[in-house]
Amino acid sequence: MRPISRRVFLELTGAATLLSSGAVFAKGVEGRKFIFVILRGGMDGLSALIPDDPEMNGLRGPILPAVQERLDLQNGFRLHPSLAGVHSLYDLKEAAFIHAAATPFRGRSHFDGQDVLETLGKPGENSGWLNRSLQASGGEGLAVDYAIPLALQGEAPVTNWSPPVFSGASDELLARLSDLYSEDPVFSEAMASAQMTPNITMGRKGRNRRKNYSILLEAMGRLMGAENGPNVGMVSLDGWDTHANQAGDLDRRFRQLNEGVLALKKELGIYWASTCVVVCSEFGRTAKANGTRGTDHGTGGLVMLFGGSVNGGQIYGDWPGLRANQLFEGRDLAPANDIGAILKGVLRDHMGLDSRTLGAYIFPDSPRALDRLIA
Amino acid sequence: MTLDAAIACNRFGLGARRGEIARVAGDPAAWLDGQLNDKVHTAFPAQNLRSSEDLLVDLIKARQQRQKARQSNGIDAALAKSMSKLVRNTLRSETHARTSFGAMTDAPFHERLVRFWANHFTVAARNPQTTIIAGAYEREAIRPNILSSFTDLAERAILHQGMLIYLDNIQSVGPSSRVGKRRKRGLNENLAREVLELHTVTPEAGYSQDDVEELSKALTGWTVGHKRFGTDALGKTVFVEHIHEPGARRVLGKRYADSGSDQARRILADLSKSPHTAHHIATKLARHFVSDRPPERLIKSLKTAFLDSDGDLKSLYRILIDAPELWATETVKVKSPDELLTSASRLLSVQSVFAGNPRDVFTSLAQQPFTAPSPAGWPDSSDHWIGPDALSKRIEWANRVSLRSSNVDARATLKDGLGEQVSPQTLQAVSRAESSSQALALALLSPDFQRR
Numbered sequence: 001m002r003p004i005s006r007r008v009f010l011e012l013t014g015a016a017t018l019l020s021s022g023a024v025f026a027k028g029v030e031g032r033k034f035i036f037v038i039l040r041g042g043m044d045g046l047s048a049l050i051p052d053d054p055e056m057n058g059l060r061g062p063i064l065p066a067v068q069e070r071l072d073l074q075n076g077f078r079l080h081p082s083l084a085g086v087h088s089l090y091d092l093k094e095a096a097f098i099h100a101a102a103t104p105f106r107g108r109s110h111f112d113g114q115d116v117l118e119t120l121g122k123p124g125e126n127s128g129w130l131n132r133s134l135q136a137s138g139g140e141g142l143a144v145d146y147a148i149p150l151a152l153q154g155e156a157p158v159t160n161w162s163p164p165v166f167s168g169a170s171d172e173l174l175a176r177l178s179d180l181y182s183e184d185p186v187f188s189e190a191m192a193s194a195q196m197t198p199n200i201t202m203g204r205k206g207r208n209r210r211k212n213y214s215i216l217l218e219a220m221g222r223l224m225g226a227e228n229g230p231n232v233g234m235v236s237l238d239g240w241d242t243h244a245n246q247a248g249d250l251d252r253r254f255r256q257l258n259e260g261v262l263a264l265k266k267e268l269g270i271y272w273a274s275t276c277v278v279v280c281s282e283f284g285r286t287a288k289a290n291g292t293r294g295t296d297h298g299t300g301g302l303v304m305l306f307g308g309s310v311n312g313g314q315i316y317g318d319w320p321g322l323r324a325n326q327l328f329e330g331r332d333l334a335p336a337n338d339i340g341a342i343l344k345g346v347l348r349d350h351m352g353l354d355s356r357t358l359g360a361y362i363f364p365d366s367p368r369a370l371d372r373l374i375a
Numbered sequence: 376m377t378l379d380a381a382i383a384c385n386r387f388g389l390g391a392r393r394g395e396i397a398r399v400a401g402d403p404a405a406w407l408d409g410q411l412n413d414k415v416h417t418a419f420p421a422q423n424l425r426s427s428e429d430l431l432v433d434l435i436k437a438r439q440q441r442q443k444a445r446q447s448n449g450i451d452a453a454l455a456k457s458m459s460k461l462v463r464n465t466l467r468s469e470t471h472a473r474t475s476f477g478a479m480t481d482a483p484f485h486e487r488l489v490r491f492w493a494n495h496f497t498v499a500a501r502n503p504q505t506t507i508i509a510g511a512y513e514r515e516a517i518r519p520n521i522l523s524s525f526t527d528l529a530e531r532a533i534l535h536q537g538m539l540i541y542l543d544n545i546q547s548v549g550p551s552s553r554v555g556k557r558r559k560r561g562l563n564e565n566l567a568r569e570v571l572e573l574h575t576v577t578p579e580a581g582y583s584q585d586d587v588e589e590l591s592k593a594l595t596g597w598t599v600g601h602k603r604f605g606t607d608a609l610g611k612t613v614f615v616e617h618i619h620e621p622g623a624r625r626v627l628g629k630r631y632a633d634s635g636s637d638q639a640r641r642i643l644a645d646l647s648k649s650p651h652t653a654h655h656i657a658t659k660l661a662r663h664f665v666s667d668r669p670p671e672r673l674i675k676s677l678k679t680a681f682l683d684s685d686g687d688l689k690s691l692y693r694i695l696i697d698a699p700e701l702w703a704t705e706t707v708k709v710k711s712p713d714e715l716l717t718s719a720s721r722l723l724s725v726q727s728v729f730a731g732n733p734r735d736v737f738t739s740l741a742q743q744p745f746t747a748p749s750p751a752g753w754p755d756s757s758d759h760w761i762g763p764d765a766l767s768k769r770i771e772w773a774n775r776v777s778l779r780s781s782n783v784d785a786r787a788t789l790k791d792g793l794g795e796q797v798s799p800q801t802l803q804a805v806s807r808a809e810s811s812s813q814a815l816a817l818a819l820l821s822p823d824f825q826r827r
Binding site: 164167177181 | 501502564568709735736738739741748749751757761762763764765766767768770771772773774775800801804808809813816817820821822825
């Protein structure tokens with residue numbers, strides 16, 4: 001574990017006792033930034049980016065927002081009304097989408113699907129692709145999460161930060177603790193870099209907010225946007241498994257995600273111009289609504305790219321269509337685009353990783369990289 | 376001698392309860408040895424917990440109901456909810472039983488060993504089936520077998536419903552078996568791979584992909600009773616001949632004739648007795664009890680005992696009790712969150728340590744029981760558990776506990792818990808604290824209490 005910049009923690013937490021100098025991430029001041037956001041549970045891509053497809057009404061009619069409320073991208077697709085900020089990024093050419101995207105996983109289990117999405121390796125691979133890419137690019141990874149997620153596990157140095165669950169300790173206790181730890185290298189080093197929080201993250205109280213997408217993405221922006229902040233980050237956003245009454249639930253989730261992406265842009269400041277954020281889920285959901293106004297585990301999902309580095313304002317990849325004979329196993333949006341190929345293209349063109357390393361080591365089982373995603 | 380008593384309680388045990396150090400001071404080694412007793416595991420409060428078989432049958436029934444509702448296009452949201460409630464409540468009861476037993480057991484060395492082996496043979500909650508069964512697995516496959524031989528323990532663990540489900544053996548079908556030929560279904564190598572890599576010989580043994588495939592073929596047929604196998608052993612571990620891959624197998628150079636269910640058993644037994652396995656287990660035990668860089672001498676002596684006794688686990692525990700490395704004055708290992716919470720519960724109370732919200736405490740410290748991140752189990756190294764975020768979360772937790780436990784004499788508590796293991800610096804810091812709650816927070820966060 002490596003320490004996170006002390007100053008960042010000070011800013012995150014409002015105030016704190018100054019302890020001995022915090023170390024910094026090895027790279028990143030001038031470098032490009034890459035952020036992977038995993039939406040756990042199977043995000044319903046067909047609700048986020050809705051095709052102007054005549055089949056849509058029959059498949060989904062009552063659980064989608066009205067056509068006139070959808071945000072038109074003028075290319076046959078419209079965004080969910082709660083994604084207005086994302087729409088504005090698209091207009092600024094800082095957002096792009098790939099629909100009907102999937103990993104090679106064709107099962108229905110979230111956990112197995114997430115394992116595949118996070119490793120993307122040969123069978124038996126137990127390191128994450130994001131960690132393997134860090135080994136190639138150098139630098140350190142940061143997870144905004146309670147533990148290091150699988151995609152970031154491996155040889156390269158990674159650390160994590162998570163929002164406090166309970167309120168922080170007093171400055172007085174922290175001062176006494178650092179004194180007590182002074183003779184103990186292990187604890188004094190951890191203490192020096194931890195920079196304890198006297199209050200709830202960013203002034204927003206309450207344990208129910210610790211899973212709020214917007215807070216998590218804002219925190220990621222602060223941590224990565226700091227001077228000497230890390231250049232690779234990952235955030236897990238849970239709760240996308242919408243089996244029943246999904247309209248209201250998704251409305252709220254998209255709103256938080258929308259807010260979070262805007263907060264990320266704001267916090268990254270000048271770094272936004274050299275940032276690429278990839279957002280995706282382990283799989284999409286069934287094309288047709290189920291009997292409980294929700295959707296079940298599907299296959300093709302939506303990949304969203306954000307950031308100044310993105311060759312945005314476009315939708316990439318193939319669109320397989322929604323007619324009954326076009327659906328995968330008669331029920332899911334077909335997997336027309338490969339997530340590994342997308343990530344390969346992004347890491348090659350954005351992070352400058354060479355094709356051979358990408359092909360041999362990072363994504364050994366993925367097809368050819370998708371081109372032109374990066375400006 | 377009282378230093379030894381404190382070490383027996385804190386390094387071998389799960390942290391001293393009030394009065395425990397004094398109680399064992401007469402003969403700490405004898406106290407530890409006395410826990411290597413088969414009667415101990417029966418003390419686990421499982422009265423209100425259900426067997427793997429019953430739990431799996433419940434789950435199968437709940438699924439069938441949901442399926443029916445779905446087919447008739449009925450509303451299944453309520454059914455789905457009741458299923459997830461069944462799963463959640465089971466995990467909660469199992470966690471509660473494990474937590475309270477850890478806090479009160481008089482045989483904490485025995486309990487530490489149970490947890491060590493449950494972690495070695497990890498079955499973690501990752502879907503409804505494994506979530507509902509993870510606790511029962513620990514009670515049925517691990518707890519009663521930790522005083523037996525490694526061979527027995529390994530077989531009980533690997534062929535338990537929990538492991539067969541967790542590592543996908545229930546999906547594995549011999550390609551040339553009757554079912555395999557008819558349905559064109561095939562092998563799932565997951566269990567075989569982890570048995571070789573994690574449970575027994577490790578890659579040091581130099582096994583090949585062929586060995587993995589051969590073992591996985593031998594393991595086909597071992598599954599969980601299901602209607603479609605025409606068996607009435609619903610929810611039980613069963614061996615189903617017509618999904619077993621016929622033929623002799625060759626694993627690590629040795630040939631095993633096709634003896635049905637016994638074929639996999641014989642391979643597992645040989646793997647369990649391998650010198651590579653002996654080395655692996657010796658190293659893991661030494662790492663757990665001494666330090667992240669365990670002393671070679673101890674590894675060697677454990678390994679020799681393992682091989683000489685055919686993997687008799689009590690012999691290994693006795694080597695640990697006799698090993699000077701375990702009685703060293705210096706404490707090196709940082710407690711995992713589970714160890715920290717258990718030792719604090721033993722010293723204070725479960726109620727004050729979890730303050731009515733176990734899930735938040737476990738989440739925050741990032742070690743919820745029965746949810747290890749991979750088949751390799753939870754990491755057993757200090758480095759892993761004491762990063763910056765981890766320390767922040769420990770401080771928040773201790774702060775919360777201390778604010779809810781006024782009237783606790785922190786100095787006395789620290790002496791109860793650590794005896795002669797407490798350092799003068801810590802005692803001084805605690806004595807000088809400005810309030811009783813600050814004193815307790817400092818005690819819980821002191822390097823002395825954070826290590827074992």
